[in-house]
Amino acid sequence: MELFGTVAGLYDTARPGYPPTVADMILEYHGGVPASMVEIGAGTGKGTEVFAAVGAPLTCIEPDPRMAAVLAGRFPRANIHAGSFEEWAPPAGGVGLIACAMAWHWLDPGRRNDLACAALAPGGTLAVLGHRYGYQDPEQGTAVQEALNALDPTVQERPVDWFHDDVLASGRFTGVRKKVLNTSLPLAKGDYLALIRTFGPFLRHSPEVQRKGLTALGRLIDGFGGTVVLDLRTTLVLATREPNAGY
Template sequence: MTDRERLRTTFGEDAARYHRARPGYPAELFTRLSGPRVLEIGPGTGQATLPLTSLGDVTAVELSPSLAAVARAHVPAAHVVVADFDVWPLPPEPFDLVVSATAFHWLDPATRMARCAAALRPGGALAVISTHHVAGGTDRFFAEVQDVYERWDPDTPPGFRQPDAAEIPCEFDESALFDEPEFHRYEWDRAYTSESYVDLLLTYSNHIALPDRDRLVADIAALIDTRFGGRIVKRYMTQLAIARTRM
């Protein structure tokens, strides 16, 4: 089993935490998308699924049964399927839009573009939404927390700092099946208490799988409480990449 295959199964370990802690997506992002037949890959507990239902009928394919159960309760209008999209039998009627929000990188890189193209009608759109952690917010906290990561996570690059949003490359899989993608970016901030920030960290696969994760998050919470008054602000950059199948 590869790291990709192993880590992508960790998110369902605490579906309730995932649902309450994971950030959503900027509302204006969804105004650039259109249905009416929408396929979502990797919906988690439905953070993007709910706004997608305003576009039309949504079929959402989720690997984790526990995450899918929460998504069904959160977005009853969507049809949530428990399956591995890499091998899920595509329905005979094509979709107008395929969306993957913070999940596309978990798909098999050798087949994901071809399978998305096969799921779409001619001229249909693939929308890949990615979430990036960028410089901003409480900058001093993110500088000081580096020492905590270097203490408990052996894979932490020494002296790491969050990049500026402009430094994040516009990446999209090259494929002869799609036209050139267009990119749209949204920067936004979210405030966290020490408790809510630990909640967030424990939804990330690399934190979940870390042997010393309890010591890591305990030290991070203590840093927030003792040095930052119990509250920090984190900056995100959400990127939307849209490409249409070639006619």
């Protein structure tokens, strides 16, 4: 996850936020404001914007100090834990709500559900949030995907709403629900290229390969008239720790 620290400021400005209604969905599911809340992999606070609106005392877990510095500047009232979720020790009795936005895939796949369940208080809520970047114009989407495949043909996209299936299959939670929101997001070329520069598969490449990729994408978007319209799919997965979960 510390890969993103190299572009922490850009990440904060280029990544789209989440619909404010997410906070209302969490409150309705939980049945009110939880006594405490922990956000996993908070980054610069894109998810924190809606999680803070839940109104519970908030602890943000973020392992990258560069991301955490931006986060602290934006949310001075949050308690920030510098480290990974896997090594974090939950308080006695657990927390009322554990939230995670666009970071579930960075957690240990063999332990993430067990650890989240163990960290929750009996009857506590898990809320996992994520974006899926689609394109309103299928031809634009195909052309962009071909350009990205030329940059790195080894990248494989996860199935749609994969984290819903992951939480459900763990068997650790009850009442697993999925809520989907779609947003039309037009982006000018500069904004779109800035977004691309914050993606993990892009950041793993050398500066030279990144420059070539951005040049190719820029030419492509010029051919679209200078704008790309994203079909942003936001999925919220909610689940409950059973009172007798055994932790």
